[in-house]
Structure formats: C-alpha cells, structure tokens
Amino acid sequence: MIVIENLCKAFGGQEVLRGVSLEVKAGEFVALVGMSGSGKSLLLRNVVRLIRPDSGRVLVDGRDVARMPRAELEALRSRIGYVFQSGALFDSLTVFDNVAFPLREKTRLGTSAIRRKVMEELDQVGLADAVGKYPAQLSGGMLKRVALARTLVRDPEIILFDEPTTGLDPIVVNSILQLFDSVHKRLNLTGILVSHEIPEIFGIVQKIAMLHEGVIAAVETPESILCSQNPVIDQFVHGKAEGPIAT
C-alpha cells in the first residue's frame, strides 16, 4: 500500500535521507525507529507531501505522491490520518470543536450526527468528560488522545504516528500504545509508528524498520530484531553506550 523507493532529501548540503526504501503492506503496522535526528519524522512528512523529496518516490496505492495534482493529493490526505508529536490541536478551539473540525469542514453531516460521532471517538479514548476543555488545560497524555480522536473521527485507512508518546510517563505511554493497538486491530488500519519506545512497541507492530545514516538499516519482526547480529541494531535496541552508533 505504501512503497518508499530510494528516497533522498538534503537540507543545506546535509543529506538526511540517502536512499530510503520501505514497503508497508495493507493492514500492516510498522514501527520506524532510529536515533534522534536520523530523519524519521522527515520520512513521514514525505509520505503525505508536507515535504517533497529531492529524488526517489513515495507510492501510495501505486500513485506517486510527489507528482499528484492538488485535488488528488487532498483526496489522498483525506484517507490518511497523521498524529503529530505535538498533537497540533487548534489551541483556540475546545476538545469537542477540535475533534468536530474535520467533520464540519469535510462532510455534510448534521449537528446531531457530528455530536454523536465526536462523543463516540472521545469515549473511545477515554475523554468524553473533557469536551469543554481547551488544549492548554490538558495534560500531555490527554493531548495525544484528543489528537488520536481527531484523526480517527475521519475514518482514515492509513494512519501515521509521529512520536506520539514522546515525553510521557511509562504508564501513559503504555496506555496510549494499547489504545493504538486496539484501534489498529478494530479498524485494520495500515500504519507507520515513529517511536523510541523500545521494547513497549514490540507487542503492537508487525515489523520494525530501523533508519540509520539516511537508509533503512534493517526491517525485521519484533522477535528477530531482539536477537539481531547487526551491531547497529543490537546497540540501538539494547540501548548500549558502546558500539558503532556514535552518541
């Protein structure tokens, strides 16, 4: 469903992505891991054309995202949910209005139907009692849940998570990852999860791709990555200070 082919991107002469290739099949949930600054979020942004690659391509259902006309891109984006690291909630809107926003703007649903759907999604993420609050009044974990609800309310087929658990305590991290897992299983979504939560993510993804020095160093199952002989993966997965990755 998502095929990334030899993707390259540089900023000011510094090559961040140097030929990334990755395939995510329909219904598959893949974790993208790697050092901070390795280009994981950048790769995700290329998938939805928030950034265009210097070379290489991203195919979604066989169509090159970078070459799509605007109307087709908007249609594609309507099928993709993207959960930002910051949540990217509209700070001048309440939780309810944030979740209702895409429905009001992209559908012809009536007020009562929108209310019902928004409340359903907020209930799923355990925030039905926070509808009147503003993003500034929410904790980090609650922000991520609202962001997820706003993404899911559009019924996406593909979902991209950009470090959705960064900066949260372990209990909240686990509860949010369990939420992602249940959503993935319930809706059979195709997804890419950028995360540093190792080994917490192992239970919820089918494959783990490691981005290192601008390329995908390995794509393995969670079970096989734990006993990988690749020194880069071994160091990263087990959090060793010594090894080929400079810290």
Place this chain on the structure above:
Amino acid sequence: MCFGGIMRDRLIQWGDWLVRQLARLGKSALFFLEAAVCCLTPPLKGDRILKQIWFIGWKSMPVICLTAAFTGMVLALQGHPTLRRVGSEAFLGPLVALSLIRELGPVLAALMVTGRAGSSITAQIGIMRINDQIDAIELMGLNPMRYLVAPNLIALVVAMPLLSAVFDVIAIFGGYLLGVRVLGLNAGAYFGEMNNYVVLHDILNGFYKSMCFGALIGGVCCYKGFNSKFGAEGVSAATTQAVVDASVLILVSDYLLTALVN
C-alpha cells in the same frame, strides 16, 4: 587572490543574492495570487469572515476613534493660524475634511489597523505554523489559505473603508470641536465651506485607497505569518517584519495611488 578573482567572487555573491530576492518575490506573488483566488471562488468561510470583521473592524474602533479625534484637533490647531494670516479662517473646514478624506483618514486608519490587527494576524498564523496546526489543516485535505488567509483578506477589505470613514467623521468632529468651540470659528462656515469643496471624487478616492490598504495589510501579515521561522523568536521577527513592511508599503502605495488617480 587577484583582482579578477575577487570580482568573480563578488559577482557570484551578488548573483546569488539577486536570485534569492527574485525567488522570494516570486514566492510572495504566488501567495498573493492563491489568496486572491481563494477570496474570489467558493466556498467562502462566512462565519470566519464575520468573526474577523468583528475582530478587525469593531475591536479597532476605540483606537481609531481616539487617534481620529486628536488628528482632527491637530489639523485644526495647525491650520487655523496659517489661514487666519491670509484671512481665510472659513476654509478650515475644507482644509481638515480634504486632508482627512483624501489622505490622512485612509493612511492613518490603515497604520492603526496594521499595528493592532495586522500584528495579531501574523502572530496567530505564525504560532499555528510553528505548532504544526497549519500542517494539520492541510493533512485533513483542506486548503489552509481558504481558512486562514482568505477570511482575513476579505475582512480587511470590507472593514478598512468603514474604519476609514469612521476615522474621517470623528476627525472632522475633532476639528470642529477645536476650531469652533475653542478657537471661535463660525460653525456654519466650518461645515458650509466643507460642503462646497468636498466632492464625491474625493470620497471615492479615499474609499478605494482604504480597500487597497486592507488587501495590502492582509496579504503582508498573512504571508509573514505563513512563512514564520521556528520558535518564539521566529514569530516575533515575523510580526515585527509584517508591521514594518505593511506600514512602509501603505505609505509607498499611497503615493502611487494618489499619483495614479490625480
């Protein structure tokens, strides 16, 4: 390094600078063009337009009224002694009215709106940019230009002539208060001569200028916000640049529009 080498390096630097400036100009022209298309084609966001008209128009009223009153009074205070010297105090009304309707009303109202509402628009859009909120709108399959830029532009084009008209009326009344109530000019002469000298062309002139200034403030402030760099410093710099650029452009375009119309 030889002279030829130094010259070559300088030429490369200048060429590089020129290309970057042209690229910026092209980028801003494309931004304005897309914004104009979004303003002129459906769907328009009526609720957001009304909200922005209320924010830009109604909430700017206190500052517009205050500055207008004092501008009118200063015009009367400065104009009266000069006119008295040539025995033409009766022309104080037309002097105040024509100065305001043709030039000062639209320009000063636009400068006030730039400082009050324009800076706020830039900061708001800038913060949305750095917090990924604009990207979030795009990823919902929506066009952020339609949500953030078009309503502000339309609201400014609608609100500016109205604010300018309010500015003119309050300033003329300020001039009346000082000229008639303080300096003892005849009230009939103040308003009567105004009636003889101010023509529809003057009023339309000010009206069109205000609309142009509205579009200019909207375009510059939204563009700066949209292209804000990261962090609080980036938004702060964008806001400052927006106010400075819009103010300078208002004065430059005022001259050009005046030269064009007259």
